[in-house]
Amino acid sequence: MKKDLTPHLKRALLKLDQWTAQIRKTSPLSADGEKALLLRELVKEQLPDEDTRPAARQVR
Amino acid sequence: MKILVLQLARFGDIYATWPVLRALKRKYPKAKLHFLVRRHFAEACQGLDAVDRVWAFDTEAILAPVLEESVSIEESLKKLTGYLEILQNEKYDQVINLSFSPASSYLTHMISGPETEIHGYTRFDDGTLRLPDEYSSFFYAQVGIGRPNRVHVVDLMAGVAGCELQPGDWSLPNNVVEIDTPRPFIVIHIGASQERKSYPARMWAKVIERTREWWDGDIVLVGSASEVEKSNAITAECGLTRVIPLVGQTRLPQLFGILLRARVFIGCDSGPLHMASLTKTPVLNLSFASVNFWETGPKSAGSRILWAQSPVILEPEWVSEEAQRMIERQPGRNTRAEVVSPVDFFASLFLDDHEDFEWDLIKALYFGFDMPPLRTHVAQNAILRLSEINNLAIEQIKRIAIDPKGQTPYEILNRADEMFHTVSQLVPDLAPLARWVLTEKARVGPGPLGEVAAGTLAVHEAFQSQLNKFQIDSKEIQL
Numbered sequence: 128m129k130k131d132l133t134p135h136l137k138r139a140l141l142k143l144d145q146w147t148a149q150i151r152k153t154s155p156l157s158a159d160g161e162k163a164l165l166l167r168e169l170v171k172e173q174l175p176d177e178d179t180r181p182a183a184r185q186v187r
Numbered sequence: 188m189k190i191l192v193l194q195l196a197r198f199g200d201i202y203a204t205w206p207v208l209r210a211l212k213r214k215y216p217k218a219k220l221h222f223l224v225r226r227h228f229a230e231a232c233q234g235l236d237a238v239d240r241v242w243a244f245d246t247e248a249i250l251a252p253v254l255e256e257s258v259s260i261e262e263s264l265k266k267l268t269g270y271l272e273i274l275q276n277e278k279y280d281q282v283i284n285l286s287f288s289p290a291s292s293y294l295t296h297m298i299s300g301p302e303t304e305i306h307g308y309t310r311f312d313d314g315t316l317r318l319p320d321e322y323s324s325f326f327y328a329q330v331g332i333g334r335p336n337r338v339h340v341v342d343l344m345a346g347v348a349g350c351e352l353q354p355g356d357w358s359l360p361n362n363v364v365e366i367d368t369p370r371p372f373i374v375i376h377i378g379a380s381q382e383r384k385s386y387p388a389r390m391w392a393k394v395i396e397r398t399r400e401w402w403d404g405d406i407v408l409v410g411s412a413s414e415v416e417k418s419n420a421i422t423a424e425c426g427l428t429r430v431i432p433l434v435g436q437t438r439l440p441q442l443f444g445i446l447l448r449a450r451v452f453i454g455c456d457s458g459p460l461h462m463a464s465l466t467k468t469p470v471l472n473l474s475f476a477s478v479n480f481w482e483t484g485p486k487s488a489g490s491r492i493l494w495a496q497s498p499v500i501l502e503p504e505w506v507s508e509e510a511q512r513m514i515e516r517q518p519g520r521n522t523r524a525e526v527v528s529p530v531d532f533f534a535s536l537f538l539d540d541h542e543d544f545e546w547d548l549i550k551a552l553y554f555g556f557d558m559p560p561l562r563t564h565v566a567q568n569a570i571l572r573l574s575e576i577n578n579l580a581i582e583q584i585k586r587i588a589i590d591p592k593g594q595t596p597y598e599i600l601n602r603a604d605e606m607f608h609t610v611s612q613l614v615p616d617l618a619p620l621a622r623w624v625l626t627e628k629a630r631v632g633p634g635p636l637g638e639v640a641a642g643t644l645a646v647h648e649a650f651q652s653q654l655n656k657f658q659i660d661s662k663e664i665q666l
Binding site: 132139143146154155159161162163165166168170 | 249294312
């Protein structure tokens with residue numbers, strides 16, 4: 128049976144949320160900042176119940 | 188010219204993208220066409236001769252370090268950087284993102300250079316979502332489960348890519364393993380991309396039992412290795428007489444060969460359904476409220492949709508009877524809709540006589556159709572309220588030009604957006620209208636105050652033009 132990665136994904140998402148909190152306040156985004164935000168989205172979309180529709184009004 | 192197309196969704200979405208890639212190749216015959224998919228689903232690119240190169244984006248390898256106990260973000264970023272550098276070094280002239288996800292929008296922005304022509308979701312330099320074309324904007328505002336859109340995702344992807352589809356764009360891969368069987372057969376795909384979109388095993392068994400009463404040929408069961416248990420449950424109940432269980436036993440080229448020979452393919456929302464569109468096999472699609480069949484249903488002509496709120500209330504007898512009617516070329520009895528043709532945007536849409544105000548509203552907003560008459564006084568009243576709020580917003584934007592430092596106009600503009608949203612919740616019929624204006628405002632993006640104000644003003648004025656198209660009998664409305 129495939130291993131349930133949900134706890135690992137949630138832990139990674141929490142750390143990435145902390146990691147990217149400051150990045151989200153900077154404008155324009157640095158290349159490294161944008162990569163971190165992409166990584167966060169890649170983690171998010173692995174979680175079954177996450178809404179992966181992009182929010183346009185919400186800055187990043 | 189070098190073009191990169193991104194499709195970071197699943198098997199079915201990749202197969203749904205094939206016709207668009209073929210149309211692109213026809214539009215740019217001399218261009219090098221590259222295709223980026225997730226490594227996990229890259230098998231769905233086998234036999235696709237329209238592209239010159241397939242890139243496999245290895246999400247699992249990139250994420251492995253952050254999923255370790257130490258949550259190594261730096262290591263994951265290093266791996267991600269490696270993939271990005273390879274793609275950036277290709278220096279694409281066009282990047283076309285046909286996945287509509289946040290991750291793909293960041294990726295598109297990062298792969299693209301300053302001269303790159305971008306189609307599909309991407310990002311502004313400050314990281315906000317950028318919808319560079321009308322079709323992306325349409326997708327963002329109107330597409331999704333529970334929404335009234337009836338434009339198929341394949342047509343929207345072609346719009347994003349800026350190409351026109353032709354019937355021949357739905358055709359086979361070049362590596363089909365053709366099968367040779369003496370007896371005709373029906374194919375049933377027992378699974379679906381998600382369990383909530385799937386038909387239960389005991390009900391499939393009843394479909395098979397009922398079908399054997401009128402069908403002399405075989406019934407072939409297909410599905411992935413993870414669905415073998417379900418296949419066993421089905422055959423335990425209905426037996427193996429004239430049933431050929433191939434679940435977990437077919438690679439994709441064999442599955443194409445099976446679909447090619449099938450008289451009818453019966454299945455829910457899944458990758459094989461989109462493969463059946465490429466083999467032009469008529470599909471009997473079992474669809475539920477968890478899916479929008481208009482957007483992701485079959486494209487092969489003659490396909491039919493059987494719809495129920497949930498799988499457990501879709502009677503097996505109906506499924507079997509409809510398959511029989513398809514094979515005997517009789518009109519549908521319980522079908523919700525039928526595919527006429529895979530192309531021609533509106534002409535390709537399914538036949539359906541349901542009155543649908545919200546869909547008519549979408550057609551008026553985006554495709555130049557007449558604005559539909561408002562059905563209730565509540566809706567008429569809501570249009571008047573929206574008009575008042577919108578005119579107030581227009582006044583306030585004009586004040587920004589006079590006094591850029593004043594806070595009140597910004598507060599009022601934010602409140603106006605909230606009001607648009609609230610009206611759409613109170614009067615759901617008008618939700619497409621609110622989504623239209625809010626999405627168009629989001630498209631303005633960041634920039635100097637004057638530019639943002641001018642762009643926002645243009646949207647509010649366009650919104651007012653839309654509102655003015657509604658016919659309102661103001662004598663009957665209590666103001």
